[in-house]
Amino acid sequence: MSVEVKNVTKKFGGFTALDNVSLKVESGELVALLGPSGSGKTTLLRTIAGLEFSDPGNAQVLFYGEDVTHIPASERKAGFAFQHYALFRHMTVFENIAFGLRVRPKTTRPPEDEIRARVDKLLKLIQLEPMAKRFPAQLSGGQRQRVALARALAVEPKVLLLDEPFGALDAKVRKELRRWLRQLHDEIHVTTLFVTHDQEEALEVSDRVAILRAGKIEQIGTPEEIYDHPASPFVYDFLGNVNLFSGRVKDGAVVIGETHFALGEKTGENDTAAVAFVRPHDIRVTRTPSGPALAAAVIRSNAAGPVANLELKRLDSGELFTVQLSKEQFQELAPKPGEPVFVELKNVKIFADDYSI
Secondary structure: OEEEEEEEEEEEOOEEEEEEEEEEEEOOOEEEEEOOOOOOHHHHHHHHHOOOOOOOOOOEEEEOOEEOOOOOHHHOOEEEEOOOOOOOOOOOHHHHHHHHHHOOOOOOOOOHHHHHHHHHHHHHHOOOHHHOOOOHHHOOHHHHHHHHHHHHHHOOOOEEEEEOOOOOOOHHHHHHHHHHHHHHHHHHOOEEEEEEOOHHHHHHHOOEEEEEEOOEEEEEEOHHHHHHOOOOHHHHHHOOOOEEEEEEEEOOEEEEOOEEEEEOOOOOOOOOEEEEEEOHHHEEEEOOOOOOOEEEEEEEEEOOOOEEEEEEEEOOOOOEEEEEEEHHHHHHHOOOOOOEEEEEEOOEEEOOOOOOO
């Protein structure tokens, strides 16, 4: 009971949107397709939906083991929700949700009482029962998106496909809706893929995340796996701010300037050039180092928000880098511009073979 694509390639003129992509989504799983613009996320989703078709070759799209590669979208039983809702303005919320059922051929159309019961159940699920008779113009953006999702679910799809479902909403509403989507998925367990460019959204909502780059899947795994064990510099950088320090691998450590720092799971070959990747929250700032440290100077600080951000400059090379501290750490340190400090690097990762981003 899964959705699977095998060896899918799709070109638009001279542009390769998908390059021999394979992906399997288990039954009941919620998988995010994450990546920058032009990475192939939406093209992959549309290929699964049947709105695009792979270039000639040995590509396959399978719904629960059934080959649907050449079946049109109308026959794939996939629910699709877009960023811009696409609700019918002249129809009430109730009729928008019921639309996919009412337009079925008479032979497959449910009886009217079944349609009404199914829509009522969905209205309760999306928590919009009192608004059944309203029109889309009378709803907020978040409410419209919930109606769009309910309409996609009304036809009891084999798979639910969401293309930037919250992209047109403001940050606060996005946070509320992604919590709601996760709760909804846990209730109905429909196999779901959703496209997003929002890293936080993908990591918070999904069971697994597939990161795409230039038409290929760079890495797929649970949010914890891809954040804690990125497979490439691109993944490491794409999932959050990162500082890069040039150095050399030596005896299981990386030498930055004249200081040796312990490495994580990647070590590379001994005595080779490497770039050390360190997230801002994995840097300790102190006036008296307790271990290997680099000398730096405080350039500026910003304590607005849940964490404090510092910009520092290495005294040996002049390179700038950023550090994140908790409010308590920041208040205890009380750094001042121009003040000399020491930084200790934790959870250092290197990519000795390919460190381009």
